[in-house]
Amino acid sequence: MVADRCRDDTAELARKAGAQVCVNTHDLTIGAVRALGARHLLAGLNHHGATRTLLLSTDADTVVKRDWAVRHVRRAEAGWDAVAGTAQLSSGLATAAQPRYEALLAQARSPAGHGNVYGANLSVRASAYRAVGGFLPISTAEDHDLWHRLFRAGFRVAFADEAKVTTSARLDGRAPEGLSARLRTLSSSLPESCCRHVGRREAGPHALLGPGRNSRVFGLA
Secondary structure, eight states: OEEESOSSSHHHHHHHTTOOOEEEOSOOOHHHHHHHHHHHHHTTOOHHHHHTOEEEEEETTEEEOTTHHHHHHHHHHTTOSEEEEEEEESSOOBGGGHHHHHHHHHHHHSTTSOOOOOTTSEEEEHHHHHHTTOSOSOSSOHHHHHHHHHHHTTOOEEEEEEEEEEEOOOSOOSSTTSHHHHHHHHHTTSOGGGOOBOSOOBOOTTOOOOOTTOEEEEEEO
């Protein structure tokens, strides 16, 4: 787990729970933070080990189900090198913003769209991750960038509806053009009377979750 500029007891609690913790106190981009976690896990791992290791990425403001990792591992065992799961919002958007939000989702799912890739719900075989250079130190779209490089390099990538997470619908995330920024854009012009919430919805096409209080990267052998 990468404890990214935490102001609470995240790192201590994670260690007590048995997690390997990498603490970052610098003002790094989200791409650099994810890369830091991956390097921490992959240090000393040889090629054979890398082919049998799966990196899973999620965020501190995201809740995963008990079988989340298992579902990603099953896809890897079936031969996929990278898997992008889906994400639903912890609460819905203001009612008047919903049509615009649904339009963004439809665009993402179109042949020309990116298919909804979330750093909050992503797995990559370690050998494939290394082969394309891993996460780049960019401030936004680090997940899409990695995904496209994997695809262009000929690695097998898949979208998995069965691997779901629930992520925060907050409007104050760190990623400059992430999900929070997109939700703010959708809601900014709405009258106050419209700002009531509806049920859970899938996270939008630009769900580039910032590290929140901390970002987490897990390696499963």
